[in-house]
Amino acid sequence: MNTQRIGAIFEKDLKEFRKNMMLLMMPVIPIFLAIMYSRMGEGELPVFLLYLIVGATYSAVTTSGMMTMMAEENEKKTLRGLIQSPASLADILIGKSLVVGLFTFISLVISLAILGNDEFLAFQPIVGLILLFLFFLLLGIGIGLFTKSVANTSAYIMPVMFLFGFTPMIEFLNLGEDSIAIKIADYFPIMQMIDMHETNSWTAIGIVAIWVIAAAIFTFICLKKVSTDN
Amino acid sequence: MENAIQVSGLRKTFGQQVAIEDVSFNVKKGEIFGLLGPSGSGKTTTIKILTGELKQTTGDVHVLDTDASSFDSTQFKSKIGILSDNSSLYERLTVYDNLKLFCKLYDAPLERIDVILEEVNLKNDRNKVVSKLSKGMKQRILLAKALVHQPELVFLDEPTSALDPGNVIHIHRGLQKLNEAGTTIFLTTHDMEEATKLCDRVAFLDNGKIQELGNPDELRFKYSTHDFHIETTMNEKLVLENDSKNADQIRDLIAAGKVKSIQSDKPTLGDVFLQLTGKELV
Ligand SMILES: Nc1ncnc2c1ncn2[C@@H]1O[C@H](COP(=O)(O)OP(=O)(O)OP(=O)(O)O)[C@@H](O)[C@H]1O
Numbered sequence A: 001m002n003t004q005r006i007g008a009i010f011e012k013d014l015k016e017f018r019k020n021m022m023l024l025m026m027p028v029i030p031i032f033l034a035i036m037y038s039r040m041g042e043g044e045l046p047v048f049l050l051y052l053i054v055g056a057t058y059s060a061v062t063t064s065g066m067m068t069m070m071a072e073e074n075e076k077k078t079l080r081g082l083i084q085s086p087a088s089l090a091d092i093l094i095g096k097s098l099v100v101g102l103f104t105f106i107s108l109v110i111s112l113a114i115l116g117n118d119e120f121l122a123f124q125p126i127v128g129l130i131l132l133f134l135f136f137l138l139l140g141i142g143i144g145l146f147t148k149s150v151a152n153t154s155a156y157i158m159p160v161m162f163l164f165g166f167t168p169m170i171e172f173l174n175l176g177e178d179s180i181a182i183k184i185a186d187y188f189p190i191m192q193m194i195d196m197h198e199t200n201s202w203t204a205i206g207i208v209a210i211w212v213i214a215a216a217i218f219t220f221i222c223l224k225k226v227s228t229d230n
Numbered sequence B: 001m002e003n004a005i006q007v008s009g010l011r012k013t014f015g016q017q018v019a020i021e022d023v024s025f026n027v028k029k030g031e032i033f034g035l036l037g038p039s040g041s042g043k044t045t046t047i048k049i050l051t052g053e054l055k056q057t058t059g060d061v062h063v064l065d066t067d068a069s070s071f072d073s074t075q076f077k078s079k080i081g082i083l084s085d086n087s088s089l090y091e092r093l094t095v096y097d098n099l100k101l102f103c104k105l106y107d108a109p110l111e112r113i114d115v116i117l118e119e120v121n122l123k124n125d126r127n128k129v130v131s132k133l134s135k136g137m138k139q140r141i142l143l144a145k146a147l148v149h150q151p152e153l154v155f156l157d158e159p160t161s162a163l164d165p166g167n168v169i170h171i172h173r174g175l176q177k178l179n180e181a182g183t184t185i186f187l188t189t190h191d192m193e194e195a196t197k198l199c200d201r202v203a204f205l206d207n208g209k210i211q212e213l214g215n216p217d218e219l220r221f222k223y224s225t226h227d228f229h230i231e232t233t234m235n236e237k238l239v240l241e242n243d244s245k246n247a248d249q250i251r252d253l254i255a256a257g258k259v260k261s262i263q264s265d266k267p268t269l270g271d272v273f274l275q276l277t278g279k280e281l282v
């Protein structure tokens, strides 16, 4: 790892992000949702609605942003130039993650500020949000390594969005309390975060951390597979 | 060590398909070495192996005293420059921003950007967005990218294939200057004239093997019939063997003022390749 090279990748990707309409639209989505919600409700919004915003930000900006950037490097054959250079794959991925992290942060802070909710201004939820960010980021990196074209990214982002980003929507499927799907969904990261706000329990954070570890293993396997692919 | 590249018994297979069967050669430090061969003969595959993008199936490969197993080290990567067969640039960024990225990745001073842009004749285009440039201009930026960190050894896969004749001459001059300054150049090409003009030595690659290797002029001489081709003032065409028994006849023709032109047989590299493999190079 080398900070100068990470900095070079960061600077390059930041410039590219700002000139890519598709990427630039993504951080706007959660902000737009937040404006809509803030017009709808009277008083405090339910926590699960706040987490729809969080899920939208992380899946649309973090995961999808990372995937799109990687897919473009693959599709345009520019990744090869980076790999031939002294930059390591870690330098490349960290530089990109910082760009995605920056836009995620901006988008999330603005959205939550619009909703004017201070539920998140405490140590425990912030730790949770950081873990959740890592989870979505690692998913983006892992899938991104294999995404050969930008056109393919939407096929991969949909399942991530609906499974992990919008998990609370499962309530609207009317599956009934005892449904096995709902029981499983309860262990998904965003559901655990919602739980945490009710119980203040660190167990929820622990479960989210396990998801992060699982995502890290997934990313690691993808990395290994890509680097031995000839 | 005086060799920049040492390859012995190199073999590369893709599944059942044999791309390189058995290749051995050395490239000396400071020389321009050309790898010539028809499409699909394994030129790009060889470059990819020499730069660590592909692993050889078997064989010994050393580049700049580094074994192929260490080609992914930062130190090795900083010493070589690569122009790949279909590498590309960041289309949304300017020429300058593209080169700035690679300057920083290779830890080269940013002042190099203007120097190298001058060399590829693109100084006035430094602030243009890459997507707005022609194919030939992009190729020259890619060449600038490969050279921006002043590597000891550069690999150029068909460096002039997309360029018009004017630019080709310009690039050739640049490469010769670079070589005079001490850079070793390994290039592949289909272009016989380019190889003859630029290369100190060339290797002919065909059927996964090197069929011939040597100095272009020496090869042309080696495969020459050495015959004299004479055209007389009567538009007669004579082919006479380069032998003392023909000396009188040639002398008489010249003495009688009957010779319009006289040439000795000197095949082009393309002719030599055709003679060796039965294939055209293009
Ligand atoms: N990744 C790969 N997988 C399978 N076969 C490959 C791969 N890369 C190259 N080959 C095969 O190896 C052979 C040599 O290809 P290579 O690209 O090295 O040729 P080349 O001499 O560079 O040709 P050209 O002049 O057209 O660029 C070809 O038969 C090609 O089909």
Ligand SMILES: [Mg+2]
Binding pocket: B043, B044, B045, B085, B157
């Ligand atoms: Mg090739």
